[in-house]
Amino acid sequence: MRMIRKRSGTRGGGGPARGRLRAALGGATTVLLTATALAALPQTTAHAADTLGAAAAEKGRYFGAAVAANHLGEAQYAATLDREFNSITPENEMKWDAVEPNRGSFSFGRADQIVDHAQGKGMKVRGHTLVWHSQLPGWVSGLGATDLRSAMNNHITQVMTHYKGEIHSWDVVNEAFQDGGSGARRSSPFQDKLGDGFIEEAFRTARAADPNAKLCYNDYNTDGVNAKSNAVYTMVRDFKSRGVPIDCVGFQSHFNPNSPVPSDYRANLQRFADLGVDVQITELDIEGSGQAQATNYGNVVRACLAVTRCTGITVWGIPDKYSWRSSGTPLLFDDNYNKKPAYDAALSALGGTPGDPGDPGGPGDPGGPGDPTAACTATYSTAEQWSGGYNGKVMITAGSSPITGWSVDVTLASPQQVVSVWNGSPTSNGNVMTVRSTWNGSLAAGASTSFGFTVNGGTTPPPQVGACTAS
Ligand code: G2I
Numbered sequence: 001m002r003m004i005r006k007r008s009g010t011r012g013g014g015g016p017a018r019g020r021l022r023a024a025l026g027g028a029t030t031v032l033l034t035a036t037a038l039a040a041l042p043q044t045t046a047h048a049a050d051t052l053g054a055a056a057a058e059k060g061r062y063f064g065a066a067v068a069a070n071h072l073g074e075a076q077y078a079a080t081l082d083r084e085f086n087s088i089t090p091e092n093e094m095k096w097d098a099v100e101p102n103r104g105s106f107s108f109g110r111a112d113q114i115v116d117h118a119q120g121k122g123m124k125v126r127g128h129t130l131v132w133h134s135q136l137p138g139w140v141s142g143l144g145a146t147d148l149r150s151a152m153n154n155h156i157t158q159v160m161t162h163y164k165g166e167i168h169s170w171d172v173v174n175e176a177f178q179d180g181g182s183g184a185r186r187s188s189p190f191q192d193k194l195g196d197g198f199i200e201e202a203f204r205t206a207r208a209a210d211p212n213a214k215l216c217y218n219d220y221n222t223d224g225v226n227a228k229s230n231a232v233y234t235m236v237r238d239f240k241s242r243g244v245p246i247d248c249v250g251f252q253s254h255f256n257p258n259s260p261v262p263s264d265y266r267a268n269l270q271r272f273a274d275l276g277v278d279v280q281i282t283e284l285d286i287e288g289s290g291q292a293q294a295t296n297y298g299n300v301v302r303a304c305l306a307v308t309r310c311t312g313i314t315v316w317g318i319p320d321k322y323s324w325r326s327s328g329t330p331l332l333f334d335d336n337y338n339k340k341p342a343y344d345a346a347l348s349a350l351g352g353t354p355g356d357p358g359d360p361g362g363p364g365d366p367g368g369p370g371d372p373t374a375a376c377t378a379t380y381s382t383a384e385q386w387s388g389g390y391n392g393k394v395m396i397t398a399g400s401s402p403i404t405g406w407s408v409d410v411t412l413a414s415p416q417q418v419v420s421v422w423n424g425s426p427t428s429n430g431n432v433m434t435v436r437s438t439w440n441g442s443l444a445a446g447a448s449t450s451f452g453f454t455v456n457g458g459t460t461p462p463p464q465v466g467a468c469t470a471s
Contacts, residue, residue, distance in 0.1 A: 052332075052343075053086030053123075055352030059305055062087040062124055062168075062312035063350070066283065069093050069110040071322060072117055074461040075413045076337045080318055087168070088118040089126040089282070089314050095135040100155055103139050108162055115166055126282070126314060127163065129171035129218065130156050131202045133188035145193040152190065152198065153205045160209035169248055169280060171218040172206045173199050179221055183231035199235065200244050207245035218250030218282055224262025225271070236275050250282035253300060254316070256328055257287065261296050266303035273309035283316040286342070287328030294345035297332070301349035336380055336462055375399045375470035376443070378408045382462060389416075389456040394435070394465055396450060398443035405441035408451075409434050409466035416457040424451030441471075 049055040056063035064087030071077045081088070092098060093111040100106050118125045131152060143151055160170065176199055178186045185191045190198040199217070206215050217236065222229035232249065239246045249272045255261050262268065269279045281304055286296045304310035317323045321335040332343040344354035376398050383391040396406050410433045412418065418426065424435040433453075440449040455463070 049350070049352040050347075050354075051352070052084045052347055052350065055347055055350035056312065057086060059350060061304070061310070062314075064088055064124070064126060064312060064314035065318050066091040066128075066314060066316045067114055067117075067318075068322065069113045071318075072113065075411075076461050076464055077318060077322075078117075079464075080333060080337050082121050085123065087124040087126060087312060087314060088114060089128045090114045091128075091317070092135065094128055094159070095132065096130075096140065096155060097135045097137045099159055101137050103151060104154070106158055106162070111163075115163065119166070124168045125163075125166060126280075127160075127167040127170035127213070128282075129174040130159060130206065131172065131190060131198070132174035133186065133190070134175070136189070141189045143189070143193075148189060148193050149198075149201070152194075152202065156202060156205045157209045160206060160213065164210045165212060167210070167213050169214040169216050169250075169278075170206060170210070171250055171282070172215045173202050174218045175220065176217075177219060177222075177228050177231050179228060181227040183227045183234075200239065203239070203245050214247040214278060215245055216248040216250045216278075216280065216282075217246060218252065220252035220254055220283070221259065223251050223253050223255075223268065224264045225268050229268060233272060233275070236272065236277060240276050246277060248278040248280055248311070250280050252283035252316075253281050253285075254283060254325075254330075255286040255296065255300075256325070256330070261286070261299055265300065266306050269303060269307045269310055273307050278309045278311045279307060280311055281313040284313055285316045285323060285325065285328075285330035287325060287330045289329055290341055293329075294341040297342040298345035298349040301346050305349070336465075373399070374468065375401065376403055376406050376468035378465055378468040380463065380465040383452065385459055388458065389419075389454065390459050391452055391454050392463055393450055393452045395448055396437075396443070396468055397448040398445055398470070400445050402442070402444050402447075403470040405437045405471035406443075407434055407436040407469050407471070410453070411464040411466070412455065413461050414457075416455050416463075419454050419456050421453045422451065423449070424453075426453070 049058055052063040063085055065081060065085045066089045067081060068091045090111050093114055099108055099111060115125050140148070140151060156172070176186055176188070176191065178184045185196060194201070203215055206213070217232065219228070219232060222232050236246060236249060251269065272279050281300065284300060286293055286300070288296065301313065304313055315332060317331050319333045319335055319337055320326055320329040320331050323331050332340055332346060334340055347354045376396055379395045379397070381393050381395070383393040392410070394408055394410070396408065412431050412433070414431060418433055421435060423438070423440055425438045426433050426435050435451055443449060
């Protein structure tokens with residue numbers, strides 16, 4: 001279908017994108033294949049709606065994540081991405097500074113890597129972003145009006161042509177309105193030199209470059225009805241009435257205690273949809289933890305589902321540790337890729353079933369932390385870390401009955417190697433180490449013990465720790 005990439009930019013060579021991905025990975029293939037194979041195991045037995053992507057698809061939506069190219073080589077990152085999501089937004093790799101750092105000189109390498117990954121896994125791609133005041137190279141801000149206009153149109157045309165047919169929705173213009181009550185346009189090189197008309201011009205250029213991509217305006221603090229969202233609403237209404245090509249509005253949805261999920265979130269999405277555009281939740285993250293965070297995530301998902309034209313949700317990252325706001329733990333997976341209560345809430349709101357057999361790893365999931373029904377559970381943490389390695393610790397907790405022995409699989413990514421194990425008896429098969437209890441196999445109901453191990457050969461990715469098996 002849309003696997004042939006145009007040859008603009010610095011990337012040479014034609015042919016199917018996936019073929020180029022395999023060639024490009026070279027020596028990394030073994031590690032990735034291992035991760036992929038591991039990730040595939042639970043999915044083969046899982047019900048279709050046991051993941052965010054599958055559950056959203058059953059509702060006719062996508063569920064995506066912002067992805068950074070430099071994390072794709074991390075086995076657990078790629079495994080979680082591939083298992084849970086069916087759309088990817090490059091977090092930074094398609095921004096102007098990344099793809100056209102010097103005028104007329106395009107570099108698509110890192111963005112191509114993400115697009116290739118998505119296509120290889122059958123995921124869709126959201127394009128982010130073409131015209132934005134931030135992450136804009138200095139040469140753009142230095143141009144006079146005439147040059148700036150042609151640079152803007154050339155940038156849109158070159159980037160969209162490179163990915164023609166491969167992007168389901170593009171953020172054509174990002175964050176062009178001011179915060180606060182003024183409803184005014186934000187000062188930027190585009191606004192200041194080209195005036196209000198730059199947005200319309202960008203959308204017209206974009207439509208000509210890839211007529212099949214949905215063209216979106218994307219912004220933050222527009223999630224409820226307020227002065228800023230009113231200003232965007234007025235612009236979109238004007239565009240629709242004059243035939244300016246616009247297909248969708250993106251609501252970034254970065255929430256925290258100072259900027260909570262608005263009570264009129266659904267109503268605001270609906271009023272835009274009523275203008276005749278799709279709406280998308282484009283950069284969702286919600287700072288917090290536990291049940292409060294879970295409730296917010298559930299509410300956001302339900303709001304989207306309640307609006308027929310809300311076509312999909314993208315979360316702005318996968319594990320908390322890679323969030324732009326990591327200290328606020330705003331995402332669905334913790335630093336060890338365990339599913340958080342927010343994950344279960346999002347999946348439930350989508351109509352999926354958290355904790356089904358074949359869907360391991362989450363709080364309350366079989367063998368996962370806190371599973372109330374498992375004979376025993378295993379919880380991983382990194383105890384110490386240094387430049388070339390780390391000490392890992394796995395806490396084993398018996399369920400509601402006593403146990404007499406336990407075992408847990410720990411999978412490492414090459415070139416990491418275990419050099420010692422304590423409080424457990426290890427055997428190895430390739431990069432999978434099975435650790436069985438020694439003197440510490442007998443645990444009373446609810447009692448815990450732990451084993452530890454030292455790894456040399458790097459600190460990332462962290463080990464994958466499987467479910468606990470009792471004997
Ligand atoms: O700021 C959150 C988002 C708001 N809406 C537009 C999004 O594009 C924006 O994403 C963030 C990325 O998540 C960050 O990763 O945009 C930031 C830049 O405005 C990104 O941060 C930048 C850092 O500031 C740079 O120092 C760094 O080199 O990420 C770059 C690449 O890692």
